Amino acid sequence: MASSILPGTGLGSGVDIQSIVKVLVTADTGAKANQIKRQTANNTAMISGVASLKSALSVYQAAMKTLNDKNAPAFNAYAATSSDDKIIKATANNGAVAGSYVVNVTQLATSSKVASQVFLEGPTKAIPAGDLTIEQNGVVHTVTIGSDATLESVRDTINSQLGDKGISANIVNEDGGSRLVFSSTTTGEGSDISVGGDIAELEILAETKMAGSGAGYIDQQAKSAQLTVDGLPVTSKTNTIDSAISGLTLNLVDAKSATITIGANNEGLKASVQKFVDAYNTLVKTVASLTATSKDADDNVVLGALTGDPTSRSLLADLRTQLATVGSGDQLTTLGQLGINTLKDGTLEFSAAKFTAAMDNKKLGGDVQELFTGTNGVFERMNAAINPYLETGGILDTRNANLSKTQKGLGDQQLAIDQRIESLTASLTKRYVAMDTLVGKLEAQRNNIISMFDAIEAQQKNS
Template identity: 40%
Template sequence: MAGITGIGSGIDIDSIVKASVAAERAPKDAQLARLTTKTTTQITSLGSFKSALSEFQTAADGLNDASLFGTRKASSSDATRLTASAEKTALTGTYRVEVEQLASASKIASGSLTGDSNLAFASGGKLTIGLGADSFDVDVAAGATLKEVRDAINTQLNEKGISANIISDPANGTSQLVLSSNKTGAGNDLTLAASGADLQGLVTNRPAALSEAQNAKFKIDGLSLESATNAVSGAIEGVTFTLVKAEEGVSTTLTVGENTTAVKDSLKKFVDAYNKLITTTNSLTSFTKVGESGEPLTGALLGDSTVRNVLNGLRSELSNTAAGQGGDPFRALADLGITTQKDGKLAIDDTKLTAALEDNFDAVGSFITGDNGLMNRLSDRVDGYVKSGGVLEQRISGLQKTDADIKEQKADLETRVAAIQARLYSQYNAMDSLIGQLTRTSDSLGSALSNLPGVVRERS
């Protein structure tokens, strides 16, 4: 508002100017609001479509992996006795494994010393700890305590697989140093020697070994074998199994086969991604009539040719049997038990899929993977739309430019409206001033005329 208005004429100039400005901007405001809503909705909708399409391509590319069909899976009939894993070089087969003895490591104790962990060795010396064919020296400084000896062993020999602890007998006030190894297998026993008068008590009157190092003993299909560790590799090519519990006369079945679980999981991810794509496109292209005569609610991409072309291409590949060869057991996804439902989504017949994988695992891989495989063809169908600089990115970029242009038009409208408002205020204020002047002139003339001689004043 340009100051105080309407004084001269008594006219409500503010209301007149505001109404005139509102009438001037209303059509353009409405047009730009509609364009903004339409543009932003399309940008969001195309972004959602691109995201679902990219997720689908990722799932397809994940299945288009020959190594997925080259892996092997090893399973145990009793994981409390035996666990196993297999490399892709492993051959399929079934084995009977009997665990007779687990591999163990050595553990020894020193002689008993009178005192607790703070017992000190006045003159010090050297401890020599053997582990199989190796030996290691630990220097003991004069005045070092039993606790400090333990800590020195743990610090210096930890990486060698040797650790120490102190066991104290509160009844008779004695303590012993206990040495443990993590190296299993026969011949890997611990030994303890000492030099220095005060340290001799550690090696005098030592008890028998608390635990001897020994090999694991087991049978595979009746063949007796041994291993220095409980993790056995090399006994069956490409298979590593871990012995967990020994029990003579009890066999565990070890099965090596194709990794059908991994393939089924990847196929499920693919189906889920496709179904999500269908759900997304259905929402974006929906048409819903509200009431008998109400305005219909339509998706932002209803009738969109891009969406239509993508879905038609994917459906064509899913039902296409031309790519299969005469001798192939699988020529369409339906042959694996994955079929299209009435709502356009995919469903898995687990029984049929399991049978296909168990009976023709390699053939499933040939059908799905490779340059001419189904997953590669599906990925190629969408690549031109989702890649950087692809169709969808270009469309979104174009809409973003349109949105920027709308913002510029809104700014221009504000400038134009401000100019119109200023012009109207100027015009109405000029009129108001003129009316004020004329009124004052009229009043002055009336007063002068009324004072002229001979003028008869009307009695009130």
Template identity: 40%
Template structure:
């Protein structure tokens, strides 16, 4: 009977010692008296710590590097955009600038070969383009031309264009055919004007100047649309009047005077003065002035210096080692010691100091009062020296910066391999992303290994604790039997 009681006690002891969950088997240690959870946790952490620390360290370093490379790429691209802008605007580094005292009469821009001075301009007539109208068609815009055929449009004696018209086409359809075939290629457009007498086909040319009047002749019943041609089909300018065909505006040259010299031009954009492009806008008088472009040159040089300094500020932040605010330690930039950044900066500086051989007497930035700060490599401008230098070298600045093998071009040739699609920085980012993916795989593998280890440890400790509980129960049962025997002998 004692044995039965002891067996029940052993079973209860064993069952009380364990509890089961869906994730793991946890033992309270009642059988062995050990803190099983603590033992497993310490063992797992000891196994995991070194590898986890390595993964965390490398992940942080990789994320920081990806961010830093992205920052560097953005800074270089912003620098390139500034250089491109300075190169694209043709007047950025022009040594001379031109102005008009009356922009309503004429505007003017200075280019290569311009000479400083002041010029008197008098515009007596603007260049005009031909505009002509057909005779009125009593049927209005819906008038049809049964025969169809070919409508020939001559631009003076210089060019001739044929417009094919289908049989039975209306005046509206003829207008559309002219616009479709001649608007983009010949600069000739058509419209329809309607009044009480009927509808007229009106043609306008974009070409100005004498000898560019429009002449229209048609085959078959399209002859009703003839303009400025006689009965024999010869050119014959006739001013439009009443419902008849003729020119509304005759093509003509611009007439103007420069410093009293009478001149003529087929276009309202004239280049009579060397290096100047003058756009005539209306009849009247204006004074054209060409002078040193001091303000414009200063603005462009300042724009360049600002762009360069912005790039240097970013790279310095990424590559410098600086002391903390209390001086107790140092903080390193994300790309400290990076070979690609070091190579970039060296190449940029070499391009910056390389003497120009194609810009007259201007060969280095220092001649313009632009010098390098020894502390951080940024540029600074001495405005007084710059003003003085522009008095001598204004005409050389453009070729120095944007001419063949100019400073802007040299700098772009240095930076483009870094920012190009598939370039150095893109390749670097791709490699870092690959490293990050590998670290993610390592983390997942570590998590699986630790989970397996945890399960194994709990299983071992569970088995041990159960065995100890069973041994303890057996020992108690034997002792109880022996005690019972001793009591019966008495």
């Protein structure tokens, strides 16, 4: 509301005009103003609550994504350990079998690295226009070099066009000149790079070793990894091998020997289940705090940002349905079999003793992954329930849009009531000032009449 200067006590009447006007304006607008204030505060809290709910859901979904990471499985029934991770790193999946294997790496897989002839002029050497044909593993990539090119611009063009294919180029400045050097992320025998095309100066033959100022491969051609598993020979084009031992992935780091041991992953499974329970409970507690009621120091009821909000109730109901849904496994079909149960407040409790019994006595380790990450598993069902709330234009976006619309409407009402207060204040003040002026004039006339009669009375006494 715009401020205005109100007169205080009327000079003519002695009436407190400001207080009277304030009381009258409040009587006219106070109820509506207070209603708008309450509604604005509640609506602002709900907007904040929806944002908090959306954030909590995103955190819960991110936790499930981490537990469902295909590159770092969290629910494997078996765990693989290496006697030396600096030589071999090992990861087991549910297809593994308990046992121990001696793996001797005699050669790591390497990639191709080839260099052009030496250019005495250095990186700014002018390169004629034409097409370069860069071949690897039978695949030919054509890179067109435009006019006014230099060795540097050729490098940049190659990186721009072939970087996403694992082929890159750089310039190495050696004593006496510069070379264009090609590298690749592709490893294994037969993956050597060759360069041909219209620019003879940049031709590189994959089978020729670099010598003197000539072009060729540097040091050695690309090689495949060579190793033995318990004495049995294995060859791989890459240093990541997932077919040598059933259910086991080997990441070769150094050409030495290490022992790989595979055993039950009960502790790892328990830790992963606990992480899921913790993530779910964090979400439920957040929703509970947003929808709770409490009392302040004066015993007044304090509502949460989303108390009574149907969206929150609907969300929790959807999630609880997924917890109770029976899975499609053979032996393990419910969370209760793993010691996970729902408490009265909606959170989950996890019985480590019941989980251990399920692993040791019922041998359910191999089924845990299927229950959580399999088709129609816990994570898939949970994400299906959450997505309608989180997706763009979904339930929470729509809820927020409606609240924002309401907020704008309340803002418009506030502006209107402010204008009403300002207008009414000005109008009433004008009337009371006019009244005060009239009273002042009447009072002046009264005083004049009294003075006149006093003068007449004085004359009569003196005559």
